[in-house]
Amino acid sequence: MSKEITFYTNPMSRGRIARWMLEETGVPYHTEYLDFGTTMKAPAYLAVNPMGKVPAIRHGETVVTECAAICAYMAEAFPDADLAPAADERGPYYRWMFFAAGPLEMAVTNRALGFEPPKDRLRMIGCGRFDEAMDALEQAVSGTPYVVGDRFTAADVYVGSQVGWGLRFGSIEKRPAFIDYWERVSNRDAYRRATEIDNAAIPAQQSMH
The missing domain is CATH 1.20.1050.10 (Glutathione S-transferase Yfyf (Class Pi); Chain A, domain 2)
Structure with a gap:
C-alpha cells in the first residue's frame, strides 16, 4: 500500500507505543508533533481525533486512534512485517x-x-x-x-x-x-530506533513552553 502515513504524536505521550509499531513495520511515515492543551485541542486536530489526544495515524483517508487499534491496524495493513497473528x-x-x-x-x-x-x-x-x-x-x-x-x-x-x-x-x-x-x-532494533527518535524530540517540545 503506497498511501502516505501521517503520525500525530507528542514524544511525552502514549504516542511512543505507536512510534515503536511504526518502526517495526519499516514503512515510511510523516510525523506531526502536537502540544498538550493547544494544537492537540485545536479544530484541525479535533477533526482527526475528537478526543483531542494522541496518538493517531492517518493512512490515506483512514484515521485510526487508540494505541492498541493502531498496532492491530498496522499489523494487518502491512503484512510483510509479519506482525499480525496467524x-x-x-x-x-x-x-x-x-x-x-x-x-x-x-x-x-x-x-x-x-x-x-x-x-x-x-x-x-x-x-x-x-x-x-x-x-x-x-x-x-x-x-x-x-x-x-x-x-x-x-x-x-x-x-x-x-x-x-x-x-x-x-x-x-x-x-x-x-x-x-x-x-x-x-x-x-525498532524499539531502540523509536526511543531515540522520541527522546531527541523532547527538548524541542519542551522549548515551546
Missing part, C-alpha cells in the same frame, strides 16, 4: 492486547489515582482487583517467550509497552516474569 494465534493475540488496553490500564490507573473500588461493587468494574489484573498479566507473559508463543507480534508492542512503562514508573509490580518479558521485547 490463524492459530488470533486467540491469545486479541485476548491479551485488549486485556492490556482495557482491564490492565484501568487497574493501573485506578491504583495510581488512589482509587480502590468498594469490595461490594467489584462486579461492576471490568478490571476487578489490582492483584487479579497483575496475576492475569503474569499469565499473559509467562510460559512462552511472547504473547502468542515463540513469535514476536504487534501484541507484544502493546503489551510490552504497558509492562515497560509500568516497571519504569512503579505502577505495576516488579515481578520477575514482567522484568524478563520486558527485557525480551525491548531488545529490538
Whole structure:
C-alpha cells in the first residue's frame, strides 16, 4: 500500500507505543508533533481525533486512534512485517492486547489515582482487583517467550509497552516474569530506533513552553 502515513504524536505521550509499531513495520511515515492543551485541542486536530489526544495515524483517508487499534491496524495493513497473528494465534493475540488496553490500564490507573473500588461493587468494574489484573498479566507473559508463543507480534508492542512503562514508573509490580518479558521485547532494533527518535524530540517540545 503506497498511501502516505501521517503520525500525530507528542514524544511525552502514549504516542511512543505507536512510534515503536511504526518502526517495526519499516514503512515510511510523516510525523506531526502536537502540544498538550493547544494544537492537540485545536479544530484541525479535533477533526482527526475528537478526543483531542494522541496518538493517531492517518493512512490515506483512514484515521485510526487508540494505541492498541493502531498496532492491530498496522499489523494487518502491512503484512510483510509479519506482525499480525496467524490463524492459530488470533486467540491469545486479541485476548491479551485488549486485556492490556482495557482491564490492565484501568487497574493501573485506578491504583495510581488512589482509587480502590468498594469490595461490594467489584462486579461492576471490568478490571476487578489490582492483584487479579497483575496475576492475569503474569499469565499473559509467562510460559512462552511472547504473547502468542515463540513469535514476536504487534501484541507484544502493546503489551510490552504497558509492562515497560509500568516497571519504569512503579505502577505495576516488579515481578520477575514482567522484568524478563520486558527485557525480551525491548531488545529490538525498532524499539531502540523509536526511543531515540522520541527522546531527541523532547527538548524541542519542551522549548515551546
